Amino acid sequence: MNKAIIIFFFLLPLVTKAQTDLLILGSGGREVRTYTTGTDITMKTIYDQWFDGTITDMRHDSVFVNGLPFHYKEIAAIRIAHTNFSNTVLSAGMMVAGGGIFVLGAVNGLYRGDKSKDWYTASGLFTGAALVTVGFLLTKTRKSVYRIGGKYRLDYLVLGAEKKTTAPAAPAPNQN
Numbered sequence: 001m002n003k004a005i006i007i008f009f010f011l012l013p014l015v016t017k018a019q020t021d022l023l024i025l026g027s028g029g030r031e032v033r034t035y036t037t038g039t040d041i042t043m044k045t046i047y048d049q050w051f052d053g054t055i056t057d058m059r060h061d062s063v064f065v066n067g068l069p070f071h072y073k074e075i076a077a078i079r080i081a082h083t084n085f086s087n088t089v090l091s092a093g094m095m096v097a098g099g100g101i102f103v104l105g106a107v108n109g110l111y112r113g114d115k116s117k118d119w120y121t122a123s124g125l126f127t128g129a130a131l132v133t134v135g136f137l138l139t140k141t142r143k144s145v146y147r148i149g150g151k152y153r154l155d156y157l158v159l160g161a162e163k164k165t166t167a168p169a170a171p172a173p174n175q176n
Contacts, residue, residue: 021058022157025078025146032146033080041065044077044145061156072156077147091138098131 023035035041035055042052043065053066062069101124109119146152 021159023055023058023063023072024155024157025148025152026155027146027152032152033078035063042079042081043070043075044079045070045074046076047074048076050079058156072154075148075154077145078154079143079145081143083142087138087141091135094131094135094138098128098133098135101128101131 020037024031025033025035037055037058039055040053041055041063042050044050051065051068051070053068055063055065056067057064061072063072063075064070102120105120105124105128109116148154
């Protein structure tokens with residue numbers, strides 16, 4: 001039994017595959033995000049087209065998104081979604097609460113029979129406006145677009161000895 005386990009672990013590297021190439025989004029020498037086969041990506045090409053999908057393969061400086069090949073230099077921007085409680089549920093709740101303050105002031109004013117200029121107090125207006133504004137600003141933090149070029153750069157890292165990114169140089173012709 002022990003010999004079978006040892007043989008299994010010695011033969012395992014012969015049939016397994018190592019990690020694939022990496023696509024690294026960086027800024028000023030630091031990594032922002034790393035992409036590899038199986039990672040979801042939303043990207044804009046230099047042809048002003050947005051593609052959303054899964055990286056199905058990476059080879060020879062090409063990134064295959066849902067089977068469509070793109071040279072990594074054709075990627076002009078990458079969009080990353082940041083979905084969490086504060087920019088989804090909380091932001092929507094704040095905008096609804098701010099709108100509710102305005103509606104409640106109008107309903108109470110109609111119920112009491114006040115003139116329309118007396119429906120709202122200054123504190124109600126400021127509170128409602130602040131809730132709507134902050135809720136709206138929180139929704140703007142859901143997505144970040146990283147434009148490749150000035151501040152951000154995209155690097156293609158080749159892993160694996162059998163992968164070549166360029167063809168071998170042809171021998172020089174004999175000049176006799």
